[in-house]
Amino acid sequence: MTTTKKKQKPVIFSILSFLPVTLLASCSNSFSEKQIIGKWEDKNIQTYEYENGETMTVKTDLESTYFANGKSNSMGTITITTTTEGHMAFHAIFSSNWEIRDDVIYETLTNAHLDPTEADDMKTAKEKAAIFGKGAKGQTIGSKILELTNDKFLVEDIEDGAQSVYHRID
Secondary structure, three states, X not given: OEEEEEOOOOHHHHHHOOOOOOXXXXXXXXXXXXXXXXXXXXXXXXXXXXXXXXXXXXXXXXXXXXXXXXXXXXXXXXXXXXXXXXXXXXEEEEEEEEEEEOOEEEEEEEEEEEEEEEEOOHHHHHHHHHHHXXXXXXXXXXXXXXXXXXXXXXXXXXXXXXXXEEEEOO
C-alpha cells in the first residue's frame, strides 16, 4: 500500500490515476509492445492524505485486456473510503486508447462508467458516479514504466508518484 500526500483534488481524478495503463512501443522506448498485449490483473490499494486532513483509500480489483491496435478494456470493482464520505464500491467499466512515449504510458479514456454497488450513502455514491462518467471521457493519464516482465509491470503515476503493480492472468 502506498500513502501519498497531496493537495485536495476531486475524487474523479484520483480514480483516474488507478486505471490500468497499457503500452505501444516507439523508437525511444525500452519496452516492447508484445510484452503488454493480453490480460492483466490490477489489485492495488492506494491511500492519499490531503492537506485539509482528509484521507482517501482507493482499492482496485480490475481485469484489463490490452490489444495490439492501441485499445484496451477494463472491468471490475473500485472501492473508495474517505474520512468525510465513508465507504463506496463501484462496478467499473473503462475503454481507452493508449500509447507509450519515452517509457511513459499514456491512456486516454474513450468510455468510463461507474455503477455504485454499495455505499454508506448511496445517494452520494450515485452523484460521484454520474460526475465521473461525465468528466472522465477524454482524460489522459500518464505513468512512467519502472519495470516490465512477462508476468508483471510496475508503473509510477507522473502526477502524484503513486506506484501500482499489475500481474498477467493469461
